Amino acid sequence: MAQPPIPVIVLAGFLGAGKTSLLNHLLRNPQGARIGVVVNDFGQINIDALSVAGQVDASVSLGNGCLCCAVDARGLDNLLARLTRPSSRIDVIVIESSGLADPRGMVRLLLNSTNRRISYGGLVEVVDAAEFERTRHRHPEIDQHLRFADLVLLNKIDRAADPDRMLELVRGISGGTPVLPTTHGRVDPALLFDRESLRRRRDTAGQLSFDDLLADDDCGDHLHAAYQSVSFSAEQPVNPRALMRFLDDRPAGIYRMKGQVHFAAPGHGHKFALHTVGDFLRFHRSRWARDEPRRTQLVVIGSGLDADGVRARLADCLGEPDPDDEHCMLDVVKYTRG
Numbered sequence: 001m002a003q004p005p006i007p008v009i010v011l012a013g014f015l016g017a018g019k020t021s022l023l024n025h026l027l028r029n030p031q032g033a034r035i036g037v038v039v040n041d042f043g044q045i046n047i048d049a050l051s052v053a054g055q056v057d058a059s060v061s062l063g064n065g066c067l068c069c070a071v072d073a074r075g076l077d078n079l080l081a082r083l084t085r086p087s088s089r090i091d092v093i094v095i096e097s098s099g100l101a102d103p104r105g106m107v108r109l110l111l112n113s114t115n116r117r118i119s120y121g122g123l124v125e126v127v128d129a130a131e132f133e134r135t136r137h138r139h140p141e142i143d144q145h146l147r148f149a150d151l152v153l154l155n156k157i158d159r160a161a162d163p164d165r166m167l168e169l170v171r172g173i174s175g176g177t178p179v180l181p182t183t184h185g186r187v188d189p190a191l192l193f194d195r196e197s198l199r200r201r202r203d204t205a206g207q208l209s210f211d212d213l214l215a216d217d218d219c220g221d222h223l224h225a226a227y228q229s230v231s232f233s234a235e236q237p238v239n240p241r242a243l244m245r246f247l248d249d250r251p252a253g254i255y256r257m258k259g260q261v262h263f264a265a266p267g268h269g270h271k272f273a274l275h276t277v278g279d280f281l282r283f284h285r286s287r288w289a290r291d292e293p294r295r296t297q298l299v300v301i302g303s304g305l306d307a308d309g310v311r312a313r314l315a316d317c318l319g320e321p322d323p324d325d326e327h328c329m330l331d332v333v334k335y336t337r338g
């Protein structure tokens with residue numbers, strides 16, 4: 001008997017809004033579904049793929065550029081072909097797009113896909129409740145992204161200065177699209193995996209018309225045209241004091257940093273995932289896998305970055321802390337969860 005097509009759900013949202021957090025939440029609460037994942041990251045090092053690895057039924061990743069500007073659907077088709085092999089027994093595919101991708105381009109790619117085993121399963125737009133107003137000010141086109149979506153998650157509601165006002169604002173912008181406040185992307189997975197409800201929402205809310213999707217789209221207008229990424233990788237450990245000085249006084253233009261840090265500090269041999277989004281700074285501590293190389297890998301995203309300058313300043317953070325400085329990790333620990 002022919003298998004029903006596998007729904008493909010697109011997670012979109014500006015840099016640092018919480019897409020990977022949502023994806024990890026879905027992977028931890030799969031409701032019995034086998035989830036295939038496509039991760040598309042902006043930097044050369046695919047940090048998002050590193051952050052979801054180990055929890056997925058099947059995953060493929062595509063780094064260094066936004067999928068929304070792929071000239072044809074073949075690149076994505078090849079990835080989807082791997083995930084939709086009958087032997088992988090995948091029930092639903094989730095694409096985490098880069099924080100600078102244009103959701104319209106992503107949806108268009110899916111609709112143009114020649115893979116008969118998939119069907120478009122909807123667009124979920126993640127919004128950072130703490131940063132949204134600043135982001136919108138810089139990139140007014142974000143409003144459209146909300147209207148294209150089937151579901152908007154107003155994430156980081158715990159960080160919003162006035163959550164009710166934000167909810168009202170985002171609901172107003174989203175037109176008929178449902179808006180749900182969340183923290184760390186914790187949403188009932190049934191809302192995303194239940195195809196019927198997604199389809200109903202598509203039929204009722206003001207989504208992309210076919211004309212919108214087919215309209216000529218100039219990639220030069222996409223958000224990522226204004227952003228660059230700088231990748232930094234080092235085997236030599238990082239001096240925590242030096243890194244905190246860097247983070248306190250970040251080079252101009254940086255909006256987002258993510259990756260993992262290997263500190264040289266006695267008693268702190270863990271892996272520290274680093275996230276900055278605007279002014280927000282957070283480390284997450286976890287154990288290195290047994291055979292995982294101890295190294296720092298960071299992606300820095302922003303506009304008007306002096307790439308060499310950023311790399312040079314990060315390189316200055318490498319080295320051992322002062323052996324008499326017992327509290328060298330204090331500031332890092334202050335910003336650490338986990």
Ligand SMILES: Nc1nc2c(ncn2[C@@H]2O[C@H](COP(=O)(O)OP(=O)(O)OP(=O)(O)O)[C@@H](O)[C@H]2O)c(=O)[nH]1
Nearest residue numbers: 015016017018019020021099155156183184275282
């Ligand atoms: N306080 C708070 N922090 C959150 C929430 N959701 C995510 N974060 C944190 O925000 C940072 C960025 O979250 P990610 O899930 O990596 O964001 P992203 O959208 O995948 O980021 P990009 O892929 O770089 O665009 C991480 O430190 C998360 O732990 C939330 O609801 N509240």
